[in-house]
Amino acid sequence: MLRVLTLSTLYPNAVRPTFGVFIEGQTSRLAARPDVDLRVVSPLGLAPFPFDRGAQHAALKTLPREEDWNGVRVLRPHFLAIPSIGWRFNPAFVEAAALRAVERLRSQGFVPDVIDAEFFFPDGIAAARLGKRLGIPVSIKARGSDIHYWGERPKVRAQLVEAADSADGLLAVSEAMKADMVALGMPAEKIRVHYTGVDLDRFRPQDRWEAKAKYGITGLLAVSVGNLIRLKGHEIAAGAVGKMKGLTLFVVGTGDDEMWIRRQAAATEEPRRIRFLGTVPHAEMPDLLAAADLLVHASAREGLANVWVEALACGTPVVASDVGSIREVIDRPEAGRIVSERSAGAFAGAIGRLLSQxxxxxxxxxxAERFGWARNTETLYAHLAGIAGR
Incomplete structure (x- = not known):
């Protein structure tokens, strides 16, 4: 039996059920193996007074510290998350919170063979320190912004490289991500590519016109999915659709720049054909993606976005900016188009060329079939078992 401790500050809960669902999907499938005993430690960052007055903060405080979440045992020790400047302290705070959880698990008879950190910052840094303190092998997975965003900060970069050097194994969501990790100074010989997984039974093609009818759409439909922040380029998607006739755009997500993005959409040539859906439960995404004629993803920075693979699994091609590992996903014309210039005009041209065919x-x-969960689980198990000496 391989005893795995998965450390992830990105994990769903009752307040944020769509938070880190891609990590839950991977973890739950590994936990389902009969030769794996797994626990999740998901440190929960809580803001201090007076920043904790919002409804969501109040709800987070009421979450159980330990519970079975969709069949997996999850512990949620709290740590102090100070707005604006808290990132400087997060690795140390997460480490302390995780240590308390590990001590609790040990008192219950669970002694981990390996720590599986599912994001490099702050999780990976905390895991590396915790593993060194407790003598437990550590794996850290890089997914995107943990390398591309945090790696641009010199003080954080040094901690990331130190954690990578200390870890017993590293995972990257793509070959492109591996190259970025090596460029940052991480040891190439430790890095194994571990592609994202997609549920090919849930995400699959449907009758597109029947699927559209659920949303009251009778013409062509595009979707743009992701946090509503400028980095994701929803305003570019809106501008591109505004230049085209007969195409509706659904924007899915919420975020800090939502009002700015809405204003940009309202200024396009056809604002009535752009709808903001807010948060869509992950369970409903297969229907939405199957209804769409294409996914538009104008992000400025990505690792390997789950929504690329989920859209393709639904038979929906992708038009995306040339970032991250997109060339490993859109590696043939049937998968979509890659746009080198992040502008509404360039995206409109690519969309037009795709739809014309x-x-x-x-x-x-x-x-998308190469990204199935079965391969994802086997690769992860072999990686963690090897680190643990099994």
Whole structure:
């Protein structure tokens, strides 16, 4: 039996059920193996007074410190999350919170063979320190902004590289991410590519016109999915759709720049064809992506976005900016188009060229089949078992 401690500040809970669902999907499948005993430690950052007055902060405080979440045992020790400047202290605070959780698990008879950190900052730094303190092997996975955003800060970069040097193994969501990790100074010989997983049974093609009818759409439909922040480029997607006739855009997500993005959308040539759906439960995403004729993803920075693979699994091609590992996903015309210039005009041109060729949903679907969960789980198990000496 391989005893795995998964450390992740990105993990769903009753207050934020869509938070880190991609990590939950991976973790729950690993936990389902009969030869794995797994616990999740998901440190919960809580702001101090007076920043804790919002409804969400109050709800987070009421979450159980330990519970079974969708069949997996999850512990949620609290740590202090100070707005604006808290990132400087987060690795140390997360480490302290995780240590308390590990001590609790040990008192219950669970002694981990390996720590699986599912994000490099602050989780990976905290895991590396914790593993060194307790003598437990550590794996750290890089997913995107943990390298591309935090790696740009010199003080954080040094901690990331130190954690990578200390870890027993590293994972990257793509070959492109591995190259970025090496460029940051991380040891290439430790890094194993571990592609994201997609549930091919849930995310699959449907009758597109029947799927559209659920949303009251009778023409062409594009979707733009992600946090409503400027980095994700929703305003570019809106501008591109505004230049085209007969195409509706659904914008999915919430975030700090929502009002700014809405104003940009309202200034386009066809604002009535742009709808903001807010947060869509992950359970409803297969229907939405299957209804769409294409996914527009104009992000300025990514690792390997789960929504790329989920859209393709639904038979929906992707038009995306040339970032991260997009060339490992859109590696043939059936999968979509890659746009080198992040502008509304360039995206409108790529969308027009794609739609003019009447994309084949079955061909798009086939490009996603290499990202199934079975391969993801086997790769992860082999990696963690190797680190643990099994």
């Amino acid at each position: 009447e994309p084949d949903p079955d061909a798009a679907r086939r490009t």
